Every structure is written in structure tokens, then in C-alpha cells.
Amino acid sequence: xxxxxxxxxxxxxxxxxCACMSLAAVILICLFMFASGLPAMAEIxxxxxxxxxxxxxxxxxxxILPMIVGSIYVTxxxxxxxxxxxxxxxxxxxxxxxxxxxxxxxPAIDLLAGIPSIVYGFFGLVVIVPxxxxxxxxxxxxxxxxxxxxxxxILPTIITTAExxxxxxxxxxxxxxxxxxxxxxxxxxxxxxxxxxSGLFAGVILGVGRAIGETMAVxxxxxxxxxxxxxxxSGVRTLTANIVLEMxxxxxxxxxxxxxxxxVLFVFILIINLCFSLIKARAKI
Amino acid sequence: MKKVFGLMIVIALLVGTLTACGSxxxxxxxxxxxxxVNVISRxxxxxxxxxxxxxxxxxxxxxxxxxxxxxxxxNSTSVMISxxxxxxxxIGYISLGSLSxxxxxxxxxGVAPTVEDINNGTYTIARPFNIVYPEGSLSDLAExxxxxxxxxxxxxxxxxxxxxxxxxxxxxTASGLSGTITLAGSTSVSPVMEVLADAYKEQNPAVxxxxxxxxxxxxxxxxxxxxxNFGMSSRELKDSEASQLTSVSIARDGIVVIxxxxxxxxxxxxxxxxxxxxxxxxDWSELAE
Numbered sequence: 001x002x003x004x005x006x007x008x009x010x011x012x013x014x015x016x017x018c019a020c021m022s023l024a025a026v027i028l029i030c031l032f033m034f035a036s037g038l039p040a041m042a043e044i045x046x047x048x049x050x051x052x053x054x055x056x057x058x059x060x061x062x063x064i065l066p067m068i069v070g071s072i073y074v075t076x077x078x079x080x081x082x083x084x085x086x087x088x089x090x091x092x093x094x095x096x097x098x099x100x101x102x103x104x105x106x107p108a109i110d111l112l113a114g115i116p117s118i119v120y121g122f123f124g125l126v127v128i129v130p131x132x133x134x135x136x137x138x139x140x141x142x143x144x145x146x147x148x149x150x151x152x153x154i155l156p157t158i159i160t161t162a163e164x165x166x167x168x169x170x171x172x173x174x175x176x177x178x179x180x181x182x183x184x185x186x187x188x189x190x191x192x193x194x195x196x197x198s199g200l201f202a203g204v205i206l207g208v209g210r211a212i213g214e215t216m217a218v219x220x221x222x223x224x225x226x227x228x229x230x231x232x233x234s235g236v237r238t239l240t241a242n243i244v245l246e247m248x249x250x251x252x253x254x255x256x257x258x259x260x261x262x263x264v265l266f267v268f269i270l271i272i273n274l275c276f277s278l279i280k281a282r283a284k285i
Numbered sequence: 286m287k288k289v290f291g292l293m294i295v296i297a298l299l300v301g302t303l304t305a306c307g308s309x310x311x312x313x314x315x316x317x318x319x320x321x322v323n324v325i326s327r328x329x330x331x332x333x334x335x336x337x338x339x340x341x342x343x344x345x346x347x348x349x350x351x352x353x354x355x356x357x358x359x360n361s362t363s364v365m366i367s368x369x370x371x372x373x374x375x376i377g378y379i380s381l382g383s384l385s386x387x388x389x390x391x392x393x394x395g396v397a398p399t400v401e402d403i404n405n406g407t408y409t410i411a412r413p414f415n416i417v418y419p420e421g422s423l424s425d426l427a428e429x430x431x432x433x434x435x436x437x438x439x440x441x442x443x444x445x446x447x448x449x450x451x452x453x454x455x456x457x458t459a460s461g462l463s464g465t466i467t468l469a470g471s472t473s474v475s476p477v478m479e480v481l482a483d484a485y486k487e488q489n490p491a492v493x494x495x496x497x498x499x500x501x502x503x504x505x506x507x508x509x510x511x512x513x514n515f516g517m518s519s520r521e522l523k524d525s526e527a528s529q530l531t532s533v534s535i536a537r538d539g540i541v542v543i544x545x546x547x548x549x550x551x552x553x554x555x556x557x558x559x560x561x562x563x564x565x566x567x568d569w570s571e572l573a574e
């Protein structure tokens with residue numbers, strides 16, 4: 001008896017330590033980023049940094065506004081492409097799909113989630129870029145290409161979350177609506193969707209998080225010009241791309257400015273996660 | 286009526302995405318009917334870009350890097366090659382050692398980029414490859430590896446790999462030492478360093494050589510922190526780094542201007558290349574003779 005409770009105590013300690021690992025990792029990353037990023041931001045001047053239009057490290061110009069706007073454009077584009085397709089796919093999987101087809105589509109979606117982003121990037125570079133080149137007569141890399149590719153990449157996240165949300169709605173909602181004479185579509189859009197609303201939003205927000213943080217694929221298809229994008233086909237540099245492009249060769253203030261870029265990105269992700277928790281919390285009430 | 290509602294959503298979405306594509310298509314056709322030059326460059330801070338800018342004088346009045354902001358940026362040679370290979374209007378630049386048949390190398394001022402012409406100084410767009418280390422830090426083994434690189438054998442390998450030797454060097458004799466040598470740094474230097482390492486290990490089987498591709502700056506940092514024996518760099522040391530480190534040039538590398546095979550241009554003057562990268566020439570038609 002005594003020996004057993006002793007053993008239990010040790011195991012409890014081990015579990016606690018494991019749980020603390022992720023906490024420690026988050027705290028360490030935050031400390032590192034803020035410790036090396038904030039002084040750089042102060043040295044450049046927070047306004048010059050956040051609202052500056054020019055990024056020319058060799059001349060000491062560190063303005064990341066084009067990158068912030070770029071990240072927002074590309075993410076918005078990905079949402080426009082990915083969310084309608086994702087949510088309608090989830091509807092199909094939850095309510096229209098027969099068992100045999102489900103067995104094919106579901107693993108395909110899971111596989112889509114497992115493809116490394118560099119492979120997406122390469123696919124984008126050799127397939128989507130030439131296609132856009134042909135269609136628009138431009139270089140083919142830019143907001144549109146990046147949005148299409150990212151839209152494809154966030155599909156699995158959105159489909160999986162949305163499908164779970166739709167399936168979590170009690171069947172009585174759907175059947176009740178059908179029994180009242182509504183068609184299948186009307187039942188789904190008018191009675192199941194409102195009930196699954198928070199789950200659907202959660203899926204979209206997770207998708208946003210994935211899109212804004214994506215790096216390797218975007219860097220290959222976005223063109224990476226550090227200027228304000230003017231049209232759908234003009235090149236764009238995202239925050240993540242800025243970091244990965246220049247980290248290898250950067251030194252001194254340039255390097256710290258890149259870490260400060262990561263701080264900005266981190267704040268974005270923090271906001272997104274906060275939205276996610278708020279929606280989840282509201283769903284429980 | 287109820288079915289119509291669902292259908293309308295689908296149609297609205299479809300129309301939405303299609304018009305998005307359509308409108309961009311119109312813009313593209315307006316702006317680029319005569320083949321606008323698609324300028325592709327490496328990222329700010331890259332050794333290749335630094336050397337390219339310096340050698341061609343692509344600078345503003347204050348001697349600062351002035352590559353046009355409209356230039357597409359990539360941080361890898363392979364993406365540069367695939368982009369130029371897939372886009373008839375593109376122009377880019379890469380290291381001579383990485384040149385492949387997928388793209389066409391342009392002659393500059395009538396001189397084709399070949400090892401011979403870089404050697405005798407007619408092709409002038411070339412930069413040094415360096416290894417850096419904290420002064421006095423080299424072990425006997427590391428010193429021996431450096432001797433090997435600068436020896437006749439080492440320089441011959443550099444020449445065979447498409448880079449330019451910096452000297453004749455003396456003949457190398459195996460030292461019989463054992464241990465580990467670590468190198469970190471430039472992705473441009475790494476490929477030839479791998480070959481050098483293999484040749485060195487053939488003569489000194491007891492030696493292990495580790496090569497990490499981290500980029501010039503990261504390699505230089507590692508060397509000054511003592512994490513590796515040598516940092517590999519494709520640029521000269523900055524002032525803040527030069528106080529702590531010694532830099533030894535091991536080879537020279539030509540930088541080649543590349544275009545798509547469909548592009549009929551085979552020769553550009555260095556002035557033309559400069560103006561393309563400054564953003565002053567924006568259409569291929571301006572280059573037709």
C-alpha cells in the first residue's frame with residue numbers, strides 16, 4: 001500500500017514534468033523573441049518599423065508595413081478560396097456522401113493534411129505559377145498564386161473541423177427540419193449551420209492560423225518583393241517569407257529586425273488563438 | 286425555391302472566384318503585351334547578390350544596393366533556375382558552378398562566362414569564396430585541411446567543379462592525422478567543399494568532416510563562437526566580424542546572368558544588365574538591337 005502510493009507520487013511527478021515541458025518551451029520562445037526583438041524595434045523606432053514602407057536592410061531601412069499587408073492579403077485570399085470549398089466539402093461528407101465514397105475521400109483529405117509544405121511549394125512553382133503566367137501574362141508569382149496554394153493547404157484543417165462541428169449537431173435538428181417539409185439543403189443551411197456556427201468559425205480561424213504561419217510554400221510562389229501589392233498578380237512578401245529569406249545571411253541589426261518581424265507575427269498568432277478560445281468559450285455557454 | 290437558395294450560394298461562390306481570376310487576367314494583358322522583363326534577384330544580405338551588385342555597380346548615389354523593388358526575390362539557386370526556366374520573360378543570376386542546361390547563360394559585353402575567361406580576367410563578374418576562423422584557433426588537423434584546399438590537388442578539384450582556382454599551390458602529402466573537422470556556412474560554397482572533403486578523406490581515412498549549410502552569416506557567427514573550425518563565406522567579412530576572424534580566400538566564382546531558352550538575347554552589355562536591375566529597362570523590346 002505504502003509502496004504503491006510512493007510509486008504513484010513518482011509517476012505524478014513525471015507526468016507533471018512532461019506537461020511543464022510545453023509550458024517551458026512557450027515561455028523560452030517568448031523570452032528569446034521579445035528579448036532580442038524588442039530592443040531592435042526600439043532602435044529602429046516602433047513606428048518606423050511597423051508603418052515603414054521600405055525594407056532595405058543594407059541601408060538601415062526596416063519598414064515592415066508591406067509585409068504585414070502582404071500577410072493579410074494572402075491570408076484573406078486563402079480564406080476566400082479555402083473556406084467555401086472546405087465548408088461545402090464538410091457538408092457533403094456529413095450529409096450527402098455514401099459510405100464507399102467516404103472511405104476514399106476522407107483518407108485523401110487526411111493525406112492532404114500530411115503533405116509537407118515544401119512539396120506544396122514545389123507543386124505551386126511548377127504547376128500553378130506557369131498556369132497563372134499563361135492566364136495573366138505576368139510573372140505568375142504573386143497574391144493570386146499564393147492565395148490559391150494556401151487555400152488548398154488549409155482545406156484539410158477547415159474540412160475536418162467543420163465536419164466534426166456539423167456532425168456534433170443532434171440529428172433531431174436536421175430530421176425535425178426535414179419533417180416540417182424543408183428540403184435537405186434548407187435543413188442544412190438554415191437549421192444545422194446556425195447550430196454548428198461556432199464550430200465552423202473555429203475551423204476558419206484555425207485555417208487563418210495555418211495560412212498566416214505558412215512559410216516554405218509561400219516563399220516559393222509569392223515573388224517576395226518587399227513592396228505594397230497593388231493588384232492580384234503583383235508580387236508580395238509575407239512576414240514569414242521575410243524571415244526565412246534573409247535569416248541565413250543577416251547579421252547585427254538586420255538579424256534582430258528579422259526577430260522583431262517574428263514578434264509581430266507572434267502577436268498576430270496570439271490574436272488568432274485568442275479569437276479561437278473566445279469562440280470556443282462562447283460555444284460552451 | 287428552397288433548392289434555388291442552395292444553388293445560388295454555390296453559383297455566387299463560383300462567380301466570385303472566377304471573376305477574381307478574370308479581372309487579374311485583364312490587368313496582366315494590359316500591362317505586359319510586349320514582354321515586360323521579369324527581374325529576379327536574390328534576397329538582401331545574400332553573398333551572391335552582394336557580389337553581383339558590387340561588381341556591376343547596381344547602386345544609388347550613396348553607393349547603396351539599388352536593385353529595383355519590383356524584382357522578384359528568391360533565397361535559393363534552384364528556385365531561381367526553375368523560375369527562369371519556366372518564364373520566357375525572366376532574367377536572373379546564379380553562381381557559375383550551379384549553371385545547368387535548363388537556362389541560357391548570357392554573355393556580358395561579348396564575353397561568355399567560362400572558367401578560362403574568368404581566369405584571364407576578360408569576364409569580370411566574379412567573387413571570392415572564403416573560409417574564416419578566429420586567428421590562432423586552428424588545430425593541426427584544421428591547419429592541414431586548409432593546406433590541402435590551397436594545395437595543387439585542392440585547387441585542381443575547385444577547377445574541375447567549375448569554380449576558379451586562386452593559385453597553383455604546392456603538392457599535398459597526407460598527414461596521417463585523425464579527428465573531426467566541422468565547417469558551417471554559405472550554401473554556395475558547400476557543394477565544392479563536399480567534394481574537397483571527400484578527396485581529403487580519401488588521403489586521410491581517419492578524419493571525419495562535417496559540413497553544415499547554414500548561410501554565410503550563420504557560418505561566420507558559428508566560427509567566431511567556436512562552434513565549428515571553419516566558417517564558409519561567399520562574401521567579405523563585415524567590419525564587426527573582421528576584428529575577431531581571419532579570412533582566407535580559397536576560390537573564385539563567376540556570377541552568370543541567365544535567361545529562358547525562348548529568349549533570343551544572347552549578349553547584354555554590363556550597362557544593360559545594370560539598368561535592368563535598377564528598374565530603368567522594363568521591357569525586352571528596349572534591348573532589341
